Amino acid sequence: MYAYLARRLLALVPTLFFASLIVFISMRLIPGDVIDLMLAQNDITTGQDRARIEAALGLDQPVYVQYFRWIGGVLTGDLGTSLWQNVPVTEQLKATLPITFELGFLSLIVALTVALPIGVYSAIRQDTAGDYIARSFSLLMLAVPGFWLGTLVMVFPSVWWRWAPELEYTPFFTDPLANLAHMIVPAILLGLSMSAVTMRMTRTMMLEVLRQDYIRTARAKGVGEWLLIARHALRNGLIPVVTLIGLQAPLLIGGAVIFEQIFVVPGVGLLLLEAVFQRDYPVISGVFLVVGVGVLLINLLVDVSYGWLDPKVRHE
């Protein structure tokens, strides 16, 4: 197990290096006139401010020096300072990350409660009407844009019943109920849009397991259908579904950006969007890096737990 863990960690190093290059290079692509634009947009015109911004973006150094200075800062937990708010980027991330985590966690629960039972049902009753309905639904959910669902939920209940979703954020520890009342609508929508892929995957995995010899053996010796499913099929079929949580992480964060914007949830997505509109590049690159590394770490955790759940993987 430790050897497996060490191998996985080692394999992460080159990917992390390339990821840091992507963040670095994308920030170096900022054209020079953008700084003028930034200054104009924010009503600052003195020459000193231009130098200040160039220094803050590190543009006054040779490229390789810029990279090493930047990566050195990142490794010591310094992601720079917001250009307009004078707050360290790490502080802003500390305030927003837990909120996005909560949204993601709630959505994951919604996605799994919807997808697992329907996926299993779809596999057991393969090629029946129920299976077709479930599969059509998941195909449909893959095509519906999340922001449209969000817009519909905002507009129609308020036109028909004078009811609108809560848009005021309350911290969880101030008032858990008020917090959940705000988060539940975006969480359900995000969860629904993620459930399509999970449903398809659960169905495929269950079908695979149901074709195995040991299932036939169990059936032959007279194990009841429900026991067969719960004991023999589910346990083996659901292991690969765990990897899905890792695969869904990028999707979840992308969805969080959209739903945080619609429902005014002050998470990382909203932080990123606001930074983009203010051209606050230190914040943008900080969020960019943290999101990328976060997804990598989630995938590592999932891989490790996979090795723990399924001994076959460990010894490959």
Place this chain on the structure above:
Amino acid sequence: MTEAVLSPVPQPLVPQGAVGRLFAFVRRLVREKPLGAAGGAIFLVFLFCGIFADFLAPYGMNETNLEVRLEAPSLAHPLGTDHLGRDVLSRILIGAKLSMIVSFLAAGIGTLVSLVIGVLSGYLGGKTDMILQRGVDAWMTFPDLVLLIVIISVVGPGIPQIVIVLGLLYGIAGSRIVRGAVVTVKESMYTHAAQSIGARTLHILARHIVPNVMPVLIVLFTTRIGAVILTEAGLSFLGLGVPPPEPTWGAMLSGTGRTYMYLGPWLALAPGLCLTIVVYAINVYGDALRDLLDPRMRGSR
């Protein structure tokens, strides 16, 4: 000429010529995958609307008429009007045109990028493969939307930027699939035979590798169209896509339009419905195409 001497094959039964082959394929699609064929047909309708949008649109896309602000759907305006009295149907049609332009160009660039990286990585192998694949790993770590938002924040919004960035995004992600196909073809008997008689690498690539990964490329191109349409709409919704006054479906659901939806709920329906239908249609068609052309790719989305 040597080929004819080496293999005196009788005339194949497959219909000759591009048109004949196309008809044979359509017949097979309708017979074996009726749902996929229906999806393809629906997509063609949207494509037709997109191509002829300028002739089909009853009004100009930015033609304002304040006397008919926020009017519910009627005979004169089948999908109603918005807060400036612009005809929603006309804007939807022009939106279809923009969606088609962006998605075909971006999916085309994406497929080309996938081909180049996939062939370099899969055919050359070794260190090139390793370095390229770690780069692809790193790229795919970032969530699509976050990557797009960041890059657009640097290069600025606009159709050319969107097309190139979306093409790059899906091209790099899709290169994995092309690479897998290239590795399989590379290990085949005919490639080894060509190598052993001393054919040049470029010749092998052009005559053996690329034609044999063609089905994969076609499927990749088709499935990417749906993905591009959805992602572009998402970007436009966030105000980072095709800049106004161009009426994209995503933009019609965002910004100032949002506030008037409470007075004219029909404004919220048409763009989203169009997006859902067109993406659903192309997805179903892409699935059918994949099953017919390349069963190996099943489940690799």
